[in-house]
Amino acid sequence: MSKTSVLIVGAGPVGMINALGLARAGVDVTVIERNAGIVPEPRAMTYHWTVLAGMQRLGLLDDMVAEGFKLHEMCYRILASGEVIRLDIDAVADDTAHPYAVVLGQDQLEQIALRKLAAYPNVRIDWNTRMTALAQDGNGVDVEAERDGNTVRYRADWVIGADGGGSGVRKAIGATFDGMTWPQRFVATNVVCDLEAHGWDACNYLVDPADGAVIAKVTRSGIWRVTFSEDTSLPLEGLEQRIHAYYARVLPRDMPYELKLYSAYNMHQRIVDRMRVGRVLLAGDAAHVTNPTNGFGLVSGMLDSQVLSEALAAVVQGRAPESVLDRYAEERRRVFAETASPTSVETKRLVFHSEDPERLERDLERLRKLAQDKELRRAQFNVGHRLQTPSVLDAIQRPAAPAEAVPA
Template structure:
């Protein structure tokens, strides 16, 4: 196959692999490059809103996702200080949307599902342990320069997708700014075995407290849960593990016996690349935009990037549409992040982790109580991912009137 009809995807996280899968299913030759030696297993994103499940279904991933994950039908806000619980049941979404539930599943397991599906298709290759060190663009394509355990790599492709995370080397090589702010707190994501459900926790929970705030969700049916909390980012990251027991001692109910399976500390940002396209290179997922994970809108945004991009880029490669469609992708997806994902995630973070003012908190809780009691308001709150979705770039727009 002509190398100019090949796409190199940099990054083997869920967004990179799902983008590659979408391209491969459309008949495009794809090579995925990943600097790590295998899929990264550290705790990160876990929620897949009903709004993204349709895209996973179209790619053939939904059945495996449902088998591996947990269907979440209730989101609960829990006020740590008072014990108040405000539940948002998904029953109001029945008949309104195709998927009236969310799915909780670690992003490493989603990446594994996508990888297995990808490698079943012809014209696909995944190279782990390969670091991209250079990009050379011309009118016809891109030469990707890299290093694979000391062995020089040169790949010629028509297009490159940078899906290599918040510290994207692709974005750096393009000279694009990563505009925004970094939060003064550090998040600590933990995978723990503890019977939260026996203590009144739903499958998805937001614990509201300026000191002990957390997002707690059931990951699978083996008793594994994700608990993500915050701490002062000036504390030494090297000693995070020494502070984890104190957090659980202060927050776990019952006998407090738990098993820490895995943990991952990380910085939180609200940032977006100054452009999502530069010539024949396009950014997606965290390489393009990052948000604090409260509300699960980071990976959700990335998956919506992937669904739109893979369809549009495949049409460009096949000569069915002009490359200008990728400018529309870049504009639409950047706008969805800047105008919705980032401000909504920031507001949720302030509520869950940073709301010491009693009057402000009470106003917020009053709004949650009202929404939980009103089916229409509850449905609106639960369809949080819908404004993040942007339409297919290949669907003709019907003129008004």
Template sequence: MSHHVIVAGGGPAGLLTALGLAQAGIAVTVLEAAQAANTSPRAMVYHWPVLPHLERLGILDDCRRIGFLKQDYGWRFAHTGEMIDWSLECLADEVERPFNLHLGQDKLSDIVFGHLAKMSNVTVRMGRKVVDLVQDAGSVTVTVETVDGERETYEGDYLIGSDGAASVVREKLLKLNFFGVTWPERFIATNIYCDFERHGYRRTTMQVDDEQGAIIVKIDDGRFWRVTFMEDAALPSESIEARIHEKFKTLLPPGESYELVAFSPYRMHQRAADTMQVGRVLLVGDAGHITNPTGGLGLTSGMFDSFAVVETLKRVMLDGAAPGLLKDYSDDRRRKFIELVSPRASQNKLTVFHSAPGKAFDIWTERMREIARNKDLQRGALSFTAGLATQFS
């Protein structure tokens, strides 16, 4: 019996889902509204628990060739210059790969697209925006609109909605709620050439300050870095680039030259759909939940959605598991987001961007120093993301 799954959305979560299903022998059609991959500054840090999954999918070596693995973390206090160091080396006795992967999200997409292109049971259609879906007890029929305004239909056993935070599948077609809050600030993610390392910055540096707070992360083995900071969302969007240069006068190391390559402004949210499964439609990644990016938990949790939905569909479609497993997928992924991802990401944001000198800050700072000195405490702090995976019996 042949099986076919439609994936609406060609971002990392959707593409990894497509790859996992295709490797299991399931025919997959990927429908992406855009005509090309998004190359704007986006998520780029992959936490260590996802690396075994990337290896299982056969893409880890490609990811390592283009990106790099690292262990170092730094918590830097802008008003004093103090750097508190953590390292994934503390996990070396417990996990095979105690590293995080740094790789642009667009580069990951390119890698997965390359693997999908070699598979005879995968079809990728760019420039196809999903505009309608109809499902019954045995199938899902999806209607798309091409860039020329023509309409096409695709039929499959299941539909994966992986079309991002503004998901048409979730909002327009399933008409689900997207509960939560929108933060009042605007994030500005920039890609720049700058020599942070000669000033003692770690390859992941969380700069903690209520005025100069920033996430500073190395992109490649050279001088290419991501610097993300926050500003008032009421400021005019047309003058963002000018404000970036003004901000960098105080945010970057004194006297250090830089070249601004790209920037991307975006609003931040903590939201989750009221379900991630409606009949034969399942949501993954930002289509099902969205978080502010402080700590890199959005991309990591979305990847765990992908790994979980692949395993769920394999069991239902290939092994004869009861369809109730689809609801279990939804319940578990929502719980992981609501109870773990969103609270931790919210606390990360408040810590990095809203910490001012004072008694509470001094207590928190001393706690961070204690974790740096105590490998057991550090091991616990750096193992958090392992708990985001869905466990199957």
């Protein structure tokens, strides 16, 4: 049996950010992941300014910017009229040292975190290891997993479930996952093309009730993400042909392109009834899921992780009472329910479901005013403040944190 202070189930960005935060504090961490390595699927790619200070504290931001690029404005394109409305993110320059978003493929972010983790001897990652059972007592958690047809066992003081929307950890602790599944699926595609040569911005919300999309540049080398919506009643068979048909309707007709990757996935608006049960905590999609139109799904998980890793390290090291973990669970659940989810639903409505012409005109008039008024734009982008949770350690009387662990 392998023993560890903290066992993290899931080696996606949320699991790795938690692992890095704990490792830097000197906590022993084991991560188990059912996949054999990082999966290069077209998933999240844009990271809101509100997460960037935390990523800098973890030593990740410089690499993120070096491998990706900074995004300084959001663009709304109205397919029917050709109108373009641009919103400058620099409006929040007085509120943050990072008045921009960072564009980077989710798999690239995972690779950066993995490189950072390799420097810490107190971290172990077991790939190709699928959790099959979990049970806890007052002193710790027993986890069983399957690897190459064999059973492996772990004993941990604490467990973090970062294993996505289908979380086995969530199911094992009996947390409910309330909400709804959308009748549309998203089709995310990676395509090599040169939309900038045709006047497109690096990040575009294409507003249309039939052909709405999020179209954004992923890499400096010319890979773009085109994400559109289709009814879940359509069979997955024939999806590639439908992708090319969509491109023909929306992309410049004379532009050559090469389809590289695509993935279809159902969308949900769901949240757990609790993010902590005893010595088991949930983070990211294991705790809450949203449609990804405005990128608040992974951003919420990253913010969960920045708060949780700090709090759990303090508990493990005796610098804080366990009650700070309840505070984490309550606050991150509240923030998702009150801000991340409803904001994501509203953005999805505008981009993909703008059937009512009168309401669309009101929406566009609001966007036009935002484009012209810096203070209005600043207030709009400052929804990011409501996504954040201040350190849950701030409310307690605590000694100074120990010096950061030095990698061997």
